[in-house]
Amino acid sequence: MPSIDLSHSTDPSPVLRAMQIGQHVLFGTLLLLGAIRGAQTDHAGWVITGAILLALWYVAGIWIARRWPTITGAAVWLGVLALGWLLLIFLSVDFSWVVFAIFLLCLHLLPTRAAVPLIALLTAVVIVVQVTQAPNNVAAQILGPIFGAAVAIGFGLAYSRLTSESHARQQLVNELMQVQDDLLHTSDELAGAQRQAGVLAERARLAREIHDTLAQGFSSVLLLSRAGIAQADDLTERRLFTQIETTARDNLEEARRVVHALAPAALDDAPLVAALTRLVDRLGEQTGIEGAVNVAGTPVPLRSVSEVALLRVAQSALANVRQHSAARRVGVTLTYDSDAVVLDIVDDGRGFDAANEERAPSPTAGSGFGLRAMRERLVALGGTFDVESAPGDGTAVAARIPLHVATSEEHT
Numbered sequence: 001m002p003s004i005d006l007s008h009s010t011d012p013s014p015v016l017r018a019m020q021i022g023q024h025v026l027f028g029t030l031l032l033l034g035a036i037r038g039a040q041t042d043h044a045g046w047v048i049t050g051a052i053l054l055a056l057w058y059v060a061g062i063w064i065a066r067r068w069p070t071i072t073g074a075a076v077w078l079g080v081l082a083l084g085w086l087l088l089i090f091l092s093v094d095f096s097w098v099v100f101a102i103f104l105l106c107l108h109l110l111p112t113r114a115a116v117p118l119i120a121l122l123t124a125v126v127i128v129v130q131v132t133q134a135p136n137n138v139a140a141q142i143l144g145p146i147f148g149a150a151v152a153i154g155f156g157l158a159y160s161r162l163t164s165e166s167h168a169r170q171q172l173v174n175e176l177m178q179v180q181d182d183l184l185h186t187s188d189e190l191a192g193a194q195r196q197a198g199v200l201a202e203r204a205r206l207a208r209e210i211h212d213t214l215a216q217g218f219s220s221v222l223l224l225s226r227a228g229i230a231q232a233d234d235l236t237e238r239r240l241f242t243q244i245e246t247t248a249r250d251n252l253e254e255a256r257r258v259v260h261a262l263a264p265a266a267l268d269d270a271p272l273v274a275a276l277t278r279l280v281d282r283l284g285e286q287t288g289i290e291g292a293v294n295v296a297g298t299p300v301p302l303r304s305v306s307e308v309a310l311l312r313v314a315q316s317a318l319a320n321v322r323q324h325s326a327a328r329r330v331g332v333t334l335t336y337d338s339d340a341v342v343l344d345i346v347d348d349g350r351g352f353d354a355a356n357e358e359r360a361p362s363p364t365a366g367s368g369f370g371l372r373a374m375r376e377r378l379v380a381l382g383g384t385f386d387v388e389s390a391p392g393d394g395t396a397v398a399a400r401i402p403l404h405v406a407t408s409e410e411h412t
Helices: 014-038 044-067 071-091 093-109 112-133 138-231 235-262 272-287 304-325 354-359 368-380 403-407
Strands: 290-297 329-336 340-347 384-389 395-402
Touching (some): 093 112, 272 290, 272 304, 272 329, 304 368, 304 403, 340 403, 395 403
Antiparallel strands (some): 329 340
């Protein structure tokens, strides 16, 4: 044991506390009995004085444990205690049994490999003193100390085991408390992220609705008004069609501005690659996960709805990397093939059973719901979504949109 542990600054279990108190009581009781019997000898004055000094030195161990909490401090204190006891035993053999309490202290304060040889030495000293000073029953005087040493070693080892288990439990409790605090903090962050994701999803939905209804309608009115102008014979009719054209064009521009305002903020004034780079950089800053964005093939302009879909897949996949994967690295690759644009996201995390996750009848605590949402978004655009993962092998996500869908002109 690396330090003197008489005061115990941490709160031990009730069993350990009782054993500690019992150890102190045992030492005091044996010392008192030795002093009472030793006081009946010719060296009564020296015996009582020595017993008092030894008791004071024992109590001083609490102060020493606080000021010198090292193995060296423990060895010095225990060495002085053993030396004081050795002087007392030569004054009166009645102090022999105090050695049992010293045995326990040896096992409590010192490493086992140092405590056991010291106990053997003290046992030999007791046997020699008893046999030479009061040879009444030599067999008992030899076997008694040996039996006491064996019991003390067993008791001391059990005490050390309980102490280690108590410290391990306390450490586990501390770790669980830290995990609980981290979970609460993460829960707050996740709730905020989910609220933000909901807001962005609703903005994107409204943008699609406006694009597919109002903007398309104004485009149709604009085309019809131009056709009417070309075919009108009367000046009044031409003027009326011109007013219709102007009104439709103005409202079409307003609809386009609304759609642009509702598009994801990550794509404002930036292409898809720049938005993906920001996502990966932010993930690295917040979690320490190393990331890289690569572009393969020749980039081509994509429809905003295609860029939004790919960006949403990246956001959801990187959120899974952050929350579930325990990954060290993640790679994002945007590939422009001759027939499709493909977004691949690969991490080296713990992975999961992708087949079971997606077959689950309801979302689990993992990423099943997110996988379904990503697939539904891609399927709605005529694309595909694939996941490859296995426990311990990381995860690979691939989102594919046919090029003719991703790049076709919007009729707005």
